Amino acid sequence: MLEEQEKTQIIAELEKKIEELSVFNEIGKALTSTLDLRKVLDIIMERISELFRPKNWSLLLVDEPSQELYFEIAVGEGSEKLGELRLKMGEGIAGWVAQHAEPLLISDAYSDPRFTPSADQKTKFKTQSIICVPLKSKGKVLGVIEIINQLEGKAFKIEDLTLLKTMADYAAIAIENARYFRKVQELTIKDDMTELFNSRYLQQQLEMEIQRSRRYHLCFSLIFFDLDHFKLVNDNHGHLIGSQVLHETAQIVRQCLRDVDIPTRYGGDEFVLLLPETDREDALIVTRRIRDAIRAHRYAANEGLDIRLTASFGIATYPYDAENKVDIVRMADNAMYYVKETSRDDIATAAEIAARNKSAV
Numbered sequence: 001m002l003e004e005q006e007k008t009q010i011i012a013e014l015e016k017k018i019e020e021l022s023v024f025n026e027i028g029k030a031l032t033s034t035l036d037l038r039k040v041l042d043i044i045m046e047r048i049s050e051l052f053r054p055k056n057w058s059l060l061l062v063d064e065p066s067q068e069l070y071f072e073i074a075v076g077e078g079s080e081k082l083g084e085l086r087l088k089m090g091e092g093i094a095g096w097v098a099q100h101a102e103p104l105l106i107s108d109a110y111s112d113p114r115f116t117p118s119a120d121q122k123t124k125f126k127t128q129s130i131i132c133v134p135l136k137s138k139g140k141v142l143g144v145i146e147i148i149n150q151l152e153g154k155a156f157k158i159e160d161l162t163l164l165k166t167m168a169d170y171a172a173i174a175i176e177n178a179r180y181f182r183k184v185q186e187l188t189i190k191d192d193m194t195e196l197f198n199s200r201y202l203q204q205q206l207e208m209e210i211q212r213s214r215r216y217h218l219c220f221s222l223i224f225f226d227l228d229h230f231k232l233v234n235d236n237h238g239h240l241i242g243s244q245v246l247h248e249t250a251q252i253v254r255q256c257l258r259d260v261d262i263p264t265r266y267g268g269d270e271f272v273l274l275l276p277e278t279d280r281e282d283a284l285i286v287t288r289r290i291r292d293a294i295r296a297h298r299y300a301a302n303e304g305l306d307i308r309l310t311a312s313f314g315i316a317t318y319p320y321d322a323e324n325k326v327d328i329v330r331m332a333d334n335a336m337y338y339v340k341e342t343s344r345d346d347i348a349t350a351a352e353i354a355a356r357n358k359s360a361v
Contacts, residue, residue, distance in 0.1 A: 037181075040175060041072065043174075045216070048075075052147050052160060053152075055076055055149040055151055056123075057074075057076060057145070058075065058082065058094075058146050060144050063259060068089070069088075069095060072143065072260055074277070076125070077125045078125045092115060093116075095116075101134045103133040103161060103165055105160075106131075107155045108128065115127070115130075129148070129149060131146070131147050133145055135171055136168075137175070142175055189201035191264075193247060196254075198265065203325065209274065209276055214319075219318055220277060221275045221278045221282070222274055222315070222329065223283060224272050224316075224333050224335070225311045227294075233245050237300070237307070245307065245309070252293045255293070256289045258275075261273060261275050272329065273286075280315065283315050283317060284347065290311075294310060294311050310344060311345070313339060314339065314347075314348055314350070316328050320351065321350035331350035335348040335350050
C-alpha cells in the first residue's frame with residue numbers, strides 16, 4: 001500500500017515538473033519572440049497574472065543616473081498611484097532585493113524590518129505576503145519583480161518563488177535585448193537638435209499605447225507645450241542660440257520624466273510628451289514640475305547670457321478626453337493654445353476646455 005502511494009506521489013511530482021518545464025518553454029519562446037520592449041513587458045504582465053494570480057504586482061526598473069527604482073509596470077488596486085513613487089537602493093523589500101541581488105519570500109510583510117509601507121500608504125492597499133526577485137543579466141541588476149497577496153488570500157510558497165525566479169531570468173535577458181535593440185532604433189527616430197524622439201515615432205507609440213490601454217483598461221496622458229515668445233530668442237540672439245535653447249529645454253524635460261515616458265520634439269519649439277499609465281492628476285504634477293523648471297532655468301548661461309523663458313501647456317488623457325491618436329493630440333493641442341491665447345505660462349487640461357465650451361453654449 002505504501003509503495004503504491006510512493007509511486008503515485010512520484011508520478012504526481014514528475015507531472016508537475018513536466019508542466020513547469022512546459023510553462024518555462026512557453027515563457028522563453030514568448031519573451032524571445034520580440035525585441036520590442038513594450039511587447040516584452042506586456043508578455044511579462046500576462047504571464048505573471050496567469051501563473052500567480054496576485055492581487056497586486058509590479059515590475060520596477062533601475063534608473064541608471066539616479067540609481068533609484070521606478071515602477072515600470074504596476075497592476076492591481078491603487079497601482080495608478082505609484083507612477084511618481086521612486087525607491088532608493090536598499091529601501092523597502094524591492095530596494096533590498098535590488099541592492100543585494102537576492103530573492104525574498106515574506107509571509108507577513110509588516111513583521112519584516114526591511115518592509116516600508118510607503119507604497120501601501122499611497123495606494124491604500126494592505127500588503128500581506130510578498131515574493132520579490134531580482135532581474136539580473138550578466139551580473140547586473142536591471143530591476144525587480146514583486147508580487148503581493150494571492151487572490152485566494154493564501155501565503156506564497158517556496159515553489160512560487162522558484163517559478164518566479166526562473167521567469168525573471170528569462171525576463172531580464174529579454175529586457176536587456178530589447179533595450180539594445182531600442183538603442184539601435186533610436187538612431188533613426190531621434191531629433192538631431194534636441195535628441196528627443198521625432199513626431200513619426202510619437203505616432204507609432206501612440207497607436208501602440210492606445211491598443212495596450214484598451215486591452216488592459218489603462219489610461220495615459222499627453223502633454224503638449226511650446227515655449228512662449230521663442231521667436232524673440234532667434235530675433236535677438238540668432239538661430240544658434242535658439243537651437244541651444246531648444247536643446248536645453250529637452251534636457252529639462254528629460255530630467256522631469258521617467259524612463260518609460262516618451263518626450264518628443266513635435267516641430268519648431270513645440271514638444272509632446274507621452275506618459276503611459278498616467279492619469280490626469282499625475283500628469284498635472286509632471287507638467288507643473290516641467291513648467292517650474294523652465295521658469296527657473298537660465299538659458300545660454302555658458303554663452304554669458306541670461307535668457308528667461310516660460311511655456312504654455314495642454315494636457316489630454318486617454319480614454320476620458322479622446323479615444324484615438326488624432327483626437328488625443330488635437331485635444332492636448334487645443335488646451336495648449338487656450339493658454340497661449342489667454343495668459344501663457346500656465347496649464348490647461350482638455351477636460352477644463354470641454355467644460356468651458358459646454359457652459360458657453
